[in-house]
Amino acid sequence: MSVQFIEQNGQKQYAVMPVADYEKLLEKAEMLGDITAYDQALTSEDELVPAEIVNRLLNGENKIKVWREHRGLTQAGLAESCKMAQASIAQMESGKRTGTIAALKKIAETLDVDLDDLV
Structure with missing residues (x-):
């Protein structure tokens, strides 16, 4: 993954990356959210209704x-x-x-x- 940082006043303000890398990050973040929700459902004491x-x-x-x-x-x-x-x-x-x-x-x-x- 290649990232270019844009600085302003010596501090990193923006990260620029190829769209393909950005889309992969979004997909992984969404999958992590799904996994987290699944894990919470398994550990919940609430009844899971079919x-x-x-x-x-x-x-x-x-x-x-x-x-x-x-x-x-x-x-x-x-x-x-x-x-x-x-x-x-x-x-x-x-x-x-x-x-x-x-x-x-x-x-x-x-x-x-x-x-x-x-x-």
Whole structure:
């Protein structure tokens, strides 16, 4: 890499280099940023959510259903854990019922998500 320095009053003010070298530096800086982000994601205590789940949520699928299936629970299993009727879960998943705050809190706790993830 060849660099030419331009000085003003005896101090280096600018560095001039070939465009190809500059582009390589940009590419390496971007790659370093990607590696750093990846390393931070691996060491984070936050749950990493698979793209399939994120896409389903973004596509407007029922949030309770998506998280329930992601956690490997049936409607009956979720209902039992929440001390609710399976029909109540089914109605919430179909949109026929919204559920009380208390019910949604129980569901969120069972699914290990924030209440905000369900509403």
